[in-house]
Amino acid sequence: MKxxxxxxxxxxxxxxxxxxxxxxxxxxxxxxxxxNDSIAVSLAPGDSSEVRRYGIIGGEHDDVLKLIxxxxxxxxx
Numbered sequence: 763m764k765x766x767x768x769x770x771x772x773x774x775x776x777x778x779x780x781x782x783x784x785x786x787x788x789x790x791x792x793x794x795x796x797x798n799d800s801i802a803v804s805l806a807p808g809d810s811s812e813v814r815r816y817g818i819i820g821g822e823h824d825d826v827l828k829l830i831x832x833x834x835x836x837x838x839x
Contacts, residue, residue, distance in 0.1 A: 788807065789808030802817075803815075
């Protein structure tokens with residue numbers, strides 16, 4: 763089992779991602795149903811009432827980091 767030390771965090775700063783000209787930035791809501799050894803993930807686009815099941819990931823910290831990286835939009839070159 764890995765141990766993580768959580769530090770007292772300051773205020774959360776919003777992240778601004780610049781969209782290409784003419785493109786509308788999108789928001790995705792992420793739902794997490796956390797269990798002892800797994801996390802069920804669902805996604806809902808901000809402009810719709812539809813909720814889609816993404817799947818089940820492991821319950822470790824590294825699994826959540828991998829999920830975040832996979833959902834991150836590509837950075838424009």
